[in-house]
Amino acid sequence: MNTNIKKLSEITSRIVQAATPADSNGAILSLSHFFVSITKDDNFSSSLSTNNSDIILKNGIAISTVDAALCLDDTIRTITFLKGIHQAVHSLFERFPNERINILYAGCGPYATLLLPLLPLFQEEQLDITLLDINEQSLTSVKSVIKHAGLSNYHIRTVKADATRFTYPSEKKLHLLITETMFYALIREPQLSVTAQLAPQLTQGGILIPESIDLDLCCTLAGNEKRFDISSATNKVRISNAISERLELGKLFSLSKANSFSINKKKNEYYFISKTFEVPENFSSYPDLCITTHIKVFGDYVLNSGESAITNPYCIASLYTFEKAQSFSLVYDFSAIPFWQVKNQREVDAQAPL
Ligand SMILES: C[S@@+](CC[C@H](N)C(=O)[O-])C[C@H]1O[C@@H](n2cnc3c(N)ncnc32)[C@H](O)[C@@H]1O
Numbered sequence: 001m002n003t004n005i006k007k008l009s010e011i012t013s014r015i016v017q018a019a020t021p022a023d024s025n026g027a028i029l030s031l032s033h034f035f036v037s038i039t040k041d042d043n044f045s046s047s048l049s050t051n052n053s054d055i056i057l058k059n060g061i062a063i064s065t066v067d068a069a070l071c072l073d074d075t076i077r078t079i080t081f082l083k084g085i086h087q088a089v090h091s092l093f094e095r096f097p098n099e100r101i102n103i104l105y106a107g108c109g110p111y112a113t114l115l116l117p118l119l120p121l122f123q124e125e126q127l128d129i130t131l132l133d134i135n136e137q138s139l140t141s142v143k144s145v146i147k148h149a150g151l152s153n154y155h156i157r158t159v160k161a162d163a164t165r166f167t168y169p170s171e172k173k174l175h176l177l178i179t180e181t182m183f184y185a186l187i188r189e190p191q192l193s194v195t196a197q198l199a200p201q202l203t204q205g206g207i208l209i210p211e212s213i214d215l216d217l218c219c220t221l222a223g224n225e226k227r228f229d230i231s232s233a234t235n236k237v238r239i240s241n242a243i244s245e246r247l248e249l250g251k252l253f254s255l256s257k258a259n260s261f262s263i264n265k266k267k268n269e270y271y272f273i274s275k276t277f278e279v280p281e282n283f284s285s286y287p288d289l290c291i292t293t294h295i296k297v298f299g300d301y302v303l304n305s306g307e308s309a310i311t312n313p314y315c316i317a318s319l320y321t322f323e324k325a326q327s328f329s330l331v332y333d334f335s336a337i338p339f340w341q342v343k344n345q346r347e348v349d350a351q352a353p354l
Contacts, residue, residue, distance in 0.1 A: 002150030004038055009120035015082050016121070021075075028075045035072070035111045038148035039141060055134055059164045060181070060190030060337055065137040068109035071180070073230055077308035081114045081209070084297030085178060086121065088207045091298075092175050093126070095205050100155075102128045102172050106163035106194055107181035109133065110141030114178055114209075119151055128172075129156045132163055164193040173203035185215060185291040185314035185340060192261055192334050199260035207298065212256040214294040217277065217330065219247040219286040222315040226306030247286050249277050252330060270335035273348055277329065279322045290315040291330075291340065317342050 011034060014027040055062040072078055092101045105115050108131040115129065133139050139158045146156055159166075163181065168174045177198050182191035191213070199208050224245075252274050255261065261272070293311040295303040303311045322328070329348045331341045343351070 004148060005120055005150030007034060008117060008149050012117050012120055015079060015117060016086055018079055024075050024079045028078055031117060032072050035145060039144045042144040057134065057162055057190060059193035059334060061188050062134045065110050065135055065141060068138055069111060070230065071109065072111060072113045074309045077303060077310060078113060080297050080301050080303050082118060084301035085114060085209055086118050088176060088209060088298040092207060096175060100128050101126060101175045103176040104130045104132065104168055104174055106132045106179040106198055108142055110138040111145055112142050114180060116145060116151060119154055124153045127155065130159055131156060132159045132161055132166060134162050136160060164190055164197050168201045174201050175203060175206045177202055178209040182310050184293050184310055184312045187338055187340065192255060192338065195255055196261045199257050202257060208257040210295045210297045212254050212296045214254045215252040216292050217249040217252055218290055218292060219249065219280060219283055219319060220288055220290050221286055222288040222290060225313045227312050228306055228308050230309060245285050247280055272332040274330040276327050278327045279319055279325060283319045287319050288315045289317045289319060316340055
């Protein structure tokens with residue numbers, strides 16, 4: 001066995017068995033060192049310092065290779081996805097016995113972090129993998145990882161494409177779609193548009209990862225909310241554990257295979273309008289309007305608000321700026337780089353489709 005695949009296999013076992021935060025942190029740190037060490041001699045590493053930019057796409061930002069690599073250090077996120085995907089693949093073996101499982105990983109980044117580490121747990125013939133990204137440098141990196149980690153015998157192809165427009169080959173069943181192209185509250189990055197394009201292409205019984213992303217609205221004291229923060233300067237991870245008093249206002253939406261926002265391109269319906277909310281009376285102990293994100297990766301593997309950079313609360317307005325008893329809606333606009341806006345009834349009526 002190639003020495004590197006043996007090393008990866010040991011790290012992977014630690015990841016899937018990690019039971020405590022210390023186990024998780026140690027295993028993810030080892031994975032990070034592993035990826036950096038096996039790719040350091042290839043040219044792409046040195047080219048990053050001169051050419052490392054986000055790519056602005058029609059429906060959101062594809063973050064740079066360096067930032068995509070740093071997602072690995074979002075420890076609870078990475079561990080939870082890896083454990084969830086491991087379980088999802090086993091579920092697919094049961095649902096589709098004797099079939100090779102076809103996987104599309106859209107937005108794989110430079111390490112295909114959420115899938116490649118799991119490969120030593122599977123046999124080469126069991127999986128057919130498509131790694132897709134829009135960023136050429138990330139694909140160069142991922143090819144280097146496959147080669148140096150000793151994963152070349154697996155059935156893996158890389159594709160440079162915009163996932164919001166990609167069509168999976170129609171002659172193959174798509175069993176598993178993995179995509180983590182998101183920021184908290186689904187702002188900035190194109191997760192919703194990627195899901196809207198690709199989830200309907202899953203075969204019946206196929207699995208979308210994450211299974212669901214729930215966005216809810218609450219009133220809270222922003223500074224007291226639990227938050228996860230990767231400080232890129234020091235690479236130290238800080239988690240604030242404060243829990244604030246909250247008033248839950250209700251669901252905005254849930255993004256899932258069943259509700260993947262099939263976009264009506266003809267009508268230009270690239271937005272979501274929430275139900276109407278009212279400014280609560282006596283909001284002084286929870287004066288900030290915030291969107292919280294809750295991710296169900298697969299089965300029992302979930303990421304709660306503030307546990308990860310992608311589930312941090314997004315505080316969108318201070319209730320002190322509203323009129324007394326004002327009613328309002330939230331509008332999610334994903335016609336370009338996705339963002340949220342608070343709108344009053346008159347503005348909502350002007351936007352609503354006929
Ligand atoms: C947040 S990073 C995640 C990287 C890696 N999947 C992980 O979880 O660690 C998102 C990745 O998706 C890619 N991406 C974003 N939008 C894309 C799109 N529309 N088409 C293809 N790739 C996209 C970015 O280039 C980036 O590599």
